[in-house]
Amino acid sequence: MSNYPAVCHIAEKLRNKELHAARSGREVMQALAALVADSHATDAQALCSEVEGAIDALLVVLPPYAPPLNVIHLVMSRIEEAQANGKTVNELKAVINEDAENYRAWSENARERIASLASALIREGSTVFTFTLSETIIITFRAAVRQGKTFKVLVTESRPNYDGLMTAAQLAQAGICVELSVDASIGKLVPCADIMMVGAEGVMANGSAVCKVGTYPAALVAHTHRVPVYVVVDTMKFDLTSLVGFSLDKDPVQTTDVFAQRHGEGAKVAGHLFDQTPPELIDAIITERGILNPKDCYTLFGSMRFSKRLGAKLQNSTYQKVEKFILKDKNNV
Amino acid sequence: MSNHPVIKTVVERIRTDVIGGAADTAKEVVAALVSLIKDSQAEDTNAFISEVEKAVVDIMRVMQSLAPPINAMHCVLGAMEEAFNQGSSIPEIKSAVKQAADDFSKSIEGALDKVAQYGAEKIRDGDTVFMYSMSSTVWRILRHAKSKGKSFNVVVTESRPANEGLLTITEMQKYDIPVAVSIDACIGELIPQCDVVFVGADAISSHGFALCKVGTYPSALVAHAHGVPFYIAADTLKFDSSTLLGLPFRVDSIRRHEVLGDQKYSDLVKVVGVLFDETPPHLVTAIITEIGLLNPTACFSVMSQMRHSQKLSALLPAWVKNEL
Numbered sequence: 001m002s003n004y005p006a007v008c009h010i011a012e013k014l015r016n017k018e019l020h021a022a023r024s025g026r027e028v029m030q031a032l033a034a035l036v037a038d039s040h041a042t043d044a045q046a047l048c049s050e051v052e053g054a055i056d057a058l059l060v061v062l063p064p065y066a067p068p069l070n071v072i073h074l075v076m077s078r079i080e081e082a083q084a085n086g087k088t089v090n091e092l093k094a095v096i097n098e099d100a101e102n103y104r105a106w107s108e109n110a111r112e113r114i115a116s117l118a119s120a121l122i123r124e125g126s127t128v129f130t131f132t133l134s135e136t137i138i139i140t141f142r143a144a145v146r147q148g149k150t151f152k153v154l155v156t157e158s159r160p161n162y163d164g165l166m167t168a169a170q171l172a173q174a175g176i177c178v179e180l181s182v183d184a185s186i187g188k189l190v191p192c193a194d195i196m197m198v199g200a201e202g203v204m205a206n207g208s209a210v211c212k213v214g215t216y217p218a219a220l221v222a223h224t225h226r227v228p229v230y231v232v233v234d235t236m237k238f239d240l241t242s243l244v245g246f247s248l249d250k251d252p253v254q255t256t257d258v259f260a261q262r263h264g265e266g267a268k269v270a271g272h273l274f275d276q277t278p279p280e281l282i283d284a285i286i287t288e289r290g291i292l293n294p295k296d297c298y299t300l301f302g303s304m305r306f307s308k309r310l311g312a313k314l315q316n317s318t319y320q321k322v323e324k325f326i327l328k329d330k331n332n333v
Numbered sequence: 334m335s336n337h338p339v340i341k342t343v344v345e346r347i348r349t350d351v352i353g354g355a356a357d358t359a360k361e362v363v364a365a366l367v368s369l370i371k372d373s374q375a376e377d378t379n380a381f382i383s384e385v386e387k388a389v390v391d392i393m394r395v396m397q398s399l400a401p402p403i404n405a406m407h408c409v410l411g412a413m414e415e416a417f418n419q420g421s422s423i424p425e426i427k428s429a430v431k432q433a434a435d436d437f438s439k440s441i442e443g444a445l446d447k448v449a450q451y452g453a454e455k456i457r458d459g460d461t462v463f464m465y466s467m468s469s470t471v472w473r474i475l476r477h478a479k480s481k482g483k484s485f486n487v488v489v490t491e492s493r494p495a496n497e498g499l500l501t502i503t504e505m506q507k508y509d510i511p512v513a514v515s516i517d518a519c520i521g522e523l524i525p526q527c528d529v530v531f532v533g534a535d536a537i538s539s540h541g542f543a544l545c546k547v548g549t550y551p552s553a554l555v556a557h558a559h560g561v562p563f564y565i566a567a568d569t570l571k572f573d574s575s576t577l578l579g580l581p582f583r584v585d586s587i588r589r590h591e592v593l594g595d596q597k598y599s600d601l602v603k604v605v606g607v608l609f610d611e612t613p614p615h616l617v618t619a620i621i622t623e624i625g626l627l628n629p630t631a632c633f634s635v636m637s638q639m640r641h642s643q644k645l646s647a648l649l650p651a652w653v654k655n656e657l
Binding site: 154157158159160165168169171172173175176177178179180181182183184185186187188189212213214215216217218220221224253257258259266267268269270271272275 | 521549555
């Protein structure tokens with residue numbers, strides 16, 4: 001385990017779920033790079049153990065976000081490489097420092113690049129359906145406005161948490177006309193749109209997208225009515241661990257999400273905060289590296305650094321606290 | 334305006350929305366028309382008919398989009414028109430109408446029990462049943478299955494904006510049926526885990542589309558995509574014969590405060606959507622009616638066997654547009 005302050009600090013923030021997915025990727029990279037830079041280790045082996053100790057500490061508290069895990073894959077693969085090729089401590093420090101620099105530069109450019117690609121798909125005078133709240137989508141819409149396009153956005157509440165209402169407020173602030181309804185209205189709203197555009201929590205190896213719950217039925221409606229579905233997401237959200245069979249852990253809907261001072265105590269509350277949209281319902285994934293068919297996302301997965309040792313660690317760790325939600329309660333039946 | 338007190342009463346009761354369900358509204362409308370006809374002092378048939386038609390217009394002016402009372406009026410007026418066209422005397426017409434009204438009331442009584450009985454056959458021991466929103470007809474099916482000793486779980490979602498799904502929880506708990514609840518957005522996760530879906534309908538069109546609480550259509554799409562049987566429980570009173578004339582269903586919009594409450598939002602944010610959506614026939618395994626389980630595309634055959642009034646059919650286009 002690591003005592004390094006930057007690592008302890010970010011572990012605390014992860015434990016408290018203070019960071020969203022993209023941010024936690026950036027911060028984990030920074031913390032590990034700082035640990036490496038400040039390390040007094042005199043040989044590569046000692047530095048490797050220090051970094052691995054920090055990674056172990058982070059894995060205990062890491063929420064199931066793809067970006068920080070991908071960062072850890074990257075750093076861990078550098079360690080494996082250093083050990084296999086007998087690199088010196090300074091060589092290892094240099095390579096990780098360079099990774100951190102690249103990551104910073106990448107994250108500054110990726111969003112602008114995505115917004116430019118995705119906003120090109122919004123036609124003048126068109127209607128766009130989006131689900132819930134996504135920073136990437138908001139940036140995309142703002143980019144389209146800057147290009148002088150007039151368009152309308154349809155969005156629903158996105159219970160629980162009403163993230164859709166925040167989208168409505170932010171878009172209105174940007175001068176965009178918004179039409180808002182309840183989640184149950186997707187059957188009426190989506191067919192009125194020219195395109196559907198959503199962000200994602202993660203993209204899995206088979207090309208499916210893990211998004212806020214309700215995205216899957218909306219995509220099903222879109223597909224049925226021939227409305228193109230675009231998932232707008234940077235490649236750090238491509239979940240490397242899904243290559244080895246892991247699925248993103250999803251938080252369940254809480255009792256208080258359904259019954260805020262309401263009747264009905266005693267009923268079990270079912271469901272999760274995210275659902276999975278299969279690749280056959282997605283027309284394209286828009287990434288900073290280009291627009292691709294979801295079924296082809298392995299091409300991008302294959303170019304990312306994957307650590308076998310991290311894969312093994314995850315298999316043996318408590319990282320996957322899969323609480324399979326089972327509707328059929330045999331004790332009840 | 335009709336001067337008969339029973340017509341005035343039923344118009345007032347419909348206008349103030351104090352009658353429970355659509356079937357009850359149908360019963361009250363039939364009873365009122367029967368009293369009017371019985372008490373009529375008209376001496377020639379034309380005066381008699383125009384008196385009845387005036388009452389029908391009064392009722393329709395206040396009537397929401399409900400198929401059952403419209404069907405009830407089709408039945409009563411249709412019987413009257415048939416007798417009139419045969420050149421019957423006023424007492425003969427009165428007795429024909431009385432007969433039709435009695436038959437109609439009798440058919441309502443038994444219908445829901447039959448729907449419950451047939452629907453319960455589709456629930457197997459150990460099943461997990463998804464139902465959307467609330468429906469007293471689906472509740473009857475579940476109660477009937479329970480009374481037959483079947484054990485099963487029910488899953489329901491809130492059904493925003495009015496959260497009628499939460500009423501299903503209370504109802505299931507009353508009958509000791511285990512129930513789980515979730516938000517509407519979770520249909521994509523929950524329905525594939527269920528064995529069967531039941532929903533109620535507000536109206537069924539002649540070409541087999543079902544008008545149900547908004548959110549039913551996406552649920553049907555999910556069920557279809559995952560091979561989960563999807564049943565609509567609706568007695569034939571819900572078959573909306575105005576759709577035979579190509580008229581649309583009349584539906585209400587979701588209001589701004591139902592989504593935004595009292596919160597201040599920019600005028601650029603509009604609230605849209607309606608309270609009902611339409612589920613197409615190819616997503617529906619069967620409509621469970623009192624005459625049996627029907628493929629929804631068979632609705633036309635059933636409707637064409639129902640009694641129709643020409644006068645009422647002539648009034649419907651204006652009624653649908655709220656211009657009566």
